[in-house]
Amino acid sequence: MIAPxxxxxxxxxxxxxAVLKVLQQHADLLARxxxxxxxxxxxxxxxxxxxxxxxxxxxxxxxxxxAMAADPEVDVxxxxxxxxxxxxxxxxxxxxxHGKHVVTANKALxxxxxxxxxxxxEDAGVVLAYEAAVAGGIPIVKGVREGLxxxxxxxxxxxxxxxxxxxxxxxxxxGREFSEMLAEAQKLGYAEADPTFDIDGIDAAHKLALLASLxxxxxxxxxxxxxxxxxxxxALDIHYAETLGFRIKLLxxxxxxxxxxxxxxxPCMIPRxxxxxxxxxxxxxxxxxGDSVGQVMMEGRGAGAGxxxxxxxxxxxxxxxxxxxxxLGAPAAQLHRLVPLAIERRRGAYxxxxxxxxxxxxxxxxxxxxxxxxxxVESLLQRGRAPGEAVPVxxxxxxxxxxxxxxxxxxxxAIDAVLEPPRLIRIETLxx
Amino acid sequence: MIAPxxxxxxxxxxxxxAVLKVLQQHADLLARxxxxxxxxxxxxxxxxxxxxxxxxxxxxxxxxxxAMAADPEVDVxxxxxxxxxxxxxxxxxxxxxHGKHVVTANKALxxxxxxxxxxxxEDAGVVLAYEAAVAGGIPIVKGVREGLxxxxxxxxxxxxxxxxxxxxxxxxxxGREFSEMLAEAQKLGYAEADPTFDIDGIDAAHKLALLASLxxxxxxxxxxxxxxxxxxxxALDIHYAETLGFRIKLLxxxxxxxxxxxxxxxPCMIPRxxxxxxxxxxxxxxxxxGDSVGQVMMEGRGAGAGxxxxxxxxxxxxxxxxxxxxxLGAPAAQLHRLVPLAIERRRGAYxxxxxxxxxxxxxxxxxxxxxxxxxxVESLLQRGRAPGEAVPVxxxxxxxxxxxxxxxxxxxxAIDAVLEPPRLIRIETLxx
Numbered sequence: 001m002i003a004p005x006x007x008x009x010x011x012x013x014x015x016x017x018a019v020l021k022v023l024q025q026h027a028d029l030l031a032r033x034x035x036x037x038x039x040x041x042x043x044x045x046x047x048x049x050x051x052x053x054x055x056x057x058x059x060x061x062x063x064x065x066x067a068m069a070a071d072p073e074v075d076v077x078x079x080x081x082x083x084x085x086x087x088x089x090x091x092x093x094x095x096x097x098h099g100k101h102v103v104t105a106n107k108a109l110x111x112x113x114x115x116x117x118x119x120x121x122e123d124a125g126v127v128l129a130y131e132a133a134v135a136g137g138i139p140i141v142k143g144v145r146e147g148l149x150x151x152x153x154x155x156x157x158x159x160x161x162x163x164x165x166x167x168x169x170x171x172x173x174x175g176r177e178f179s180e181m182l183a184e185a186q187k188l189g190y191a192e193a194d195p196t197f198d199i200d201g202i203d204a205a206h207k208l209a210l211l212a213s214l215x216x217x218x219x220x221x222x223x224x225x226x227x228x229x230x231x232x233x234x235a236l237d238i239h240y241a242e243t244l245g246f247r248i249k250l251l252x253x254x255x256x257x258x259x260x261x262x263x264x265x266x267p268c269m270i271p272r273x274x275x276x277x278x279x280x281x282x283x284x285x286x287x288x289x290g291d292s293v294g295q296v297m298m299e300g301r302g303a304g305a306g307x308x309x310x311x312x313x314x315x316x317x318x319x320x321x322x323x324x325x326x327x328l329g330a331p332a333a334q335l336h337r338l339v340p341l342a343i344e345r346r347r348g349a350y351x352x353x354x355x356x357x358x359x360x361x362x363x364x365x366x367x368x369x370x371x372x373x374x375x376x377v378e379s380l381l382q383r384g385r386a387p388g389e390a391v392p393v394x395x396x397x398x399x400x401x402x403x404x405x406x407x408x409x410x411x412x413x414a415i416d417a418v419l420e421p422p423r424l425i426r427i428e429t430l431x432x
Numbered sequence: 433m434i435a436p437x438x439x440x441x442x443x444x445x446x447x448x449x450a451v452l453k454v455l456q457q458h459a460d461l462l463a464r465x466x467x468x469x470x471x472x473x474x475x476x477x478x479x480x481x482x483x484x485x486x487x488x489x490x491x492x493x494x495x496x497x498x499a500m501a502a503d504p505e506v507d508v509x510x511x512x513x514x515x516x517x518x519x520x521x522x523x524x525x526x527x528x529x530h531g532k533h534v535v536t537a538n539k540a541l542x543x544x545x546x547x548x549x550x551x552x553x554e555d556a557g558v559v560l561a562y563e564a565a566v567a568g569g570i571p572i573v574k575g576v577r578e579g580l581x582x583x584x585x586x587x588x589x590x591x592x593x594x595x596x597x598x599x600x601x602x603x604x605x606x607g608r609e610f611s612e613m614l615a616e617a618q619k620l621g622y623a624e625a626d627p628t629f630d631i632d633g634i635d636a637a638h639k640l641a642l643l644a645s646l647x648x649x650x651x652x653x654x655x656x657x658x659x660x661x662x663x664x665x666x667a668l669d670i671h672y673a674e675t676l677g678f679r680i681k682l683l684x685x686x687x688x689x690x691x692x693x694x695x696x697x698x699p700c701m702i703p704r705x706x707x708x709x710x711x712x713x714x715x716x717x718x719x720x721x722g723d724s725v726g727q728v729m730m731e732g733r734g735a736g737a738g739x740x741x742x743x744x745x746x747x748x749x750x751x752x753x754x755x756x757x758x759x760l761g762a763p764a765a766q767l768h769r770l771v772p773l774a775i776e777r778r779r780g781a782y783x784x785x786x787x788x789x790x791x792x793x794x795x796x797x798x799x800x801x802x803x804x805x806x807x808x809v810e811s812l813l814q815r816g817r818a819p820g821e822a823v824p825v826x827x828x829x830x831x832x833x834x835x836x837x838x839x840x841x842x843x844x845x846a847i848d849a850v851l852e853p854p855r856l857i858r859i860e861t862l863x864x
C-alpha cells in the first residue's frame with residue numbers, strides 16, 4: 001500500500017470539523033476513488049478542548065497554524081481560517097514556500113490577493129485549489145475550468161450569496177421588509193451578527209472575481225467591481241417585480257466584450273421564467289455561457305459545513321489523483337489583465353420606483369427628465385389615488401445606457417414632489 | 433514548444449465536424465489552457481468530398497476507422513461513430529490496444545459493453561473518456577466523479593433525453609397529443625426518423641447506466657434497468673398533472689439502498705415546484721444527492737453538435753493536462769456489481785387514469801380493487817357526467833409498493849366498465 005497523504009487542517013470551525021468527519025467516515029471510499037488514503041495528520045485551532053464531534057486523538061495539535069504549514073510531515077495544507085489577510089495568508093504562503101499543496105475556502109484572500117498567491121504556487125510547482133471558495137458545494141470552479149474548457153466563455157453569472165437569496169426569497173413569500181427577514185436569517189444562523197459582507201454584496205463580489213478570472217483566464221482588480229447590496233430592496237419593489245413578471249435576485253454578473261470586462265454585483269429584476277428565478281432560499285446557482293455549449297447552470301448549497309467540506313475534500317482527491325490544472329485556467333504568465341468596463345456603460349432596461357406627492361403635473365415632470373436624457377419609457381404605473389399624499393410611481397424603461405439613466409435619476413430626485421431617493425433596479429433578461 | 437497532441441477523429445458527422453471547428457477556432461486558447469497544442473492529425477469518414485464547413489486540407493484521411501485507430505502517429509482517438517457494437521467498438525478496442533487514449537460520445541457502447549472496455553483501457557494505462565456520452569455539454573461525468581468525489585452518493589436522477597423533454601414540454605404548452613408533437617420534433621430535427629431509442633427511453637437508460645456506475649462505483653447490468661418511454665402519455669394525463677400540481681417528465685432515476693440499486697427510466701409526475709419541473713424543451717438536467725453536499729443540479733443542452741463537441745474537447749484537454757481518473761470513479765477491480773432492485777419493490781405514490789362507463793357502481797368496484805390490495809387512495813377525481821358514456825377517472829394513491837399496485841391494476845383492468853388499459857404514472861417527489 002502506498003503511504004497515505006497527510007493533510008494539515010488550519011482552522012477547526014464547523015467547516016474544518018466537517019472535513020475531518022468526511023475524511024474519517026469515508027476513508028475507504030476515498031482511498032478507492034483517489035488511489036491513496038487521505039489522513040489528517042495535524043490540525044491547528046485556538047481551543048484544543050472544545051468538543052467538535054470528531055476524533056482528534058490521532059492528530060498532532062498546533063497552536064500556530066503557520067508552524068503547522070511548515071511541518072515537513074504534512075503534504076497538503078487545508079486553510080480554513082478565512083479572512084483576506086493576516087494568518088490565513090501567512091498559512092498559505094508558508095505552505096507553498098515549503099512545497100506543500102494548498103486547499104482553501106478563502107474567497108476574500110483569493111479575490112483580493114489571488115494573483116500573487118497563484119504565481120507563488122505555480123513557481124513552487126504546487127497546487128492552489130479553491131473549489132470551496134465559490135458557491136460552496138457546487139463544483140463550479142471545476143465546471144468552468146475543466147468541464148467547459150473547450151469554450152470561449154462570454155459570460156458567467158449567478159446567485160452567489162445564500163444569505164441574500166434567503167432574505168429576498170423570504171421577502172417575496174411573506175411580504176415582509178428587509179430588516180425583518182435579516183433578523184430572521186440571523187436567528188437561524190444564515191446571516192452573521194455583522195451581516196455586512198453578505199448583504200452588501202462583498203462576499204458575492206469575491207466569488208465573482210474568481211469566476212471571472214477562471215472564465216476569461218484573466219486577472220481581476222477587485223476594486224473595479226461595481227458592488228451594491230440588498231439593503232435598499234423594499235417589500236414594495238418585491239411586489240412590483242411580481243406585478244411586472246419579474247423576481248428580484250442579487251446577481252453577480254461577469255461579461256466579456258471587446259469594450260472590456262463588465263463585472264458587477266447588484267439586485268436585479270429577472271424574468272420569473274428564468275431558471276435563476278426558481279433558485280430559492282440559501283441555494284446558489286451559476287450560469288456559464290460558452291460558445292459551443294450554450295448556457296450551463298449548476299445549482300446547489302452555496303454554504304454550510306457539509307457542502308463546503310465536500311468541495312475541500314474534492315480538491316484533496318484531485319491532488320491525490322495527481323490532477324494539475326492552472327489555478328486560473330491558464331498559466332499565470334499567460335493571464336491578461338481584464339480591463340474593467342465602467343458601470344456607466346451598462347446597457348439594458350431599468351426599473352425605477354419613486355414616491356411622489358399625488359398632484360397634477362408630477363408625472364409630466366418625471367417624463368420630461370426621461371425625455372431629456374433620451375430614455376424611452378416602456379411602462380409607467382401609478383397605482384391608487386391619494387391627492388396630496390405620497391404614492392408610488394413605477395417606471396420601466398427600454399434598453400438604455402446607465403450614464404443617461406443616472407442623469408435622469410438625479411434630475412428626478414431634484415423634483416420637489418419626489419419624496420424619497422428614487423430606487424433603481426436593473427433588469428437583466430439573462431438570455432443567450 | 434512541446435510537440436502538439438495528435439488526435440484522430442473517427443466519424444465526421446455534425447459532432448465530428450464541430451470538434452474540428454472548436455479545435456481550429458480555439459487553437460491558441462486551448463493551448464494556453466491545456467499546455468500543448470491539440471491538432472487533428474487524421475480523420476475517418478465515409479464521404480471524403482462532402483462539405484462539412486471545416487478545413488480538412490491538413491489532415492490525413494482514412495477510409496477505415498480501425499486502421500486510423502492503429503496509426504502510430506495518432507495519440508488520442510475520438511470515436512464519434514456511435515452504436516453499441518460494430519465499428520465503433522472495434523475502433524475503441526484497437527486504439528486502446530495500440531496504447532492510445534480514447535474519447536467517445538458513445539453511450540450505447542459504454543452502457544452495454546463498458547465494463548470490458550474500461551478494464552481494457554485500465555490495463556493498457558490509457559484514458560477512456562466519455563463526458564459527451566451523458567447529457568451532452570453538461571459536465572456531469574466530471575461533476576459526479578470529481579466534483580462530488582467526497583460524497584457517498586445515494587441517488588442520481590434527471591432528464592436525460594432532450595427529444596422526450598421537448599415532446600412533453602410541447603404537449604403541456606399546446607395541449608397537443610404525443611403523435612403530433614413527435615411529428616413536429618422530427619420536422620425540427622429533434623427526433624430521428626426512427627425515434628425508438630429516444631421515445632422508448634433506451635437512450636436515457638444508457639446514460640443512466642453510466643451515471644449509476646459513476647455515482648455508486650459499481651457495474652450495472654444494463655438489462656436490469658426498468659425502461660418505459662413516453663408513447664402512452666396522453667394530453668389528458670398532462671392536463672390532470674397540471675390540475676394536481678405536477679408536471680410529467682421522463683426521468684431516469686438511480687437510487688442505492690441496502691436492498692439494492694433501484695434503476696429505472698419512466699414518465700413521472702413531479703411537483704411543479706421541483707427544479708426539474710422547470711427544465712423545458714431540449715434541455716437536460718441531472719440532480720445528484722451527496723451525503724455532504726446535499727442536492728446538486730446541473731442543467732444544459734443535452735444534445736447537438738456544439739454541446740457534444742464541448743464535452744469531447746474538454747475530455748481531450750483533460751488528457752493533455754495529464755488528468756488520470758478511473759473511468760467509473762474507482763479502479764475496475766474495486767467496482768462491485770450492483771444488485772438490481774426489482775421495479776415491483778418500488779415504493780411511492782401513483783397516478784392512475786381510467787376511462788370508465790359512467791354508470792352506478794363502477795367507482796365502488798374500482799375502490800374495492802384498491803382496498804383488496806391494501807392501497808390507500810389519496811384522491812379520486814371524476815370530472816363531468818355523461819351517463820352511459822366514457823369518462824375519465826383519476827386516482828392518486830398514498831405511498832405503496834409497486835407489486836400490490838400492479839395487482840390492483842390488473843383487477844381494475846378486468847372490470848367490464850373499464851374501457852381502456854389503465855394508465856399508471858409514478859409520482860416522484862424528488863425531495864432530499
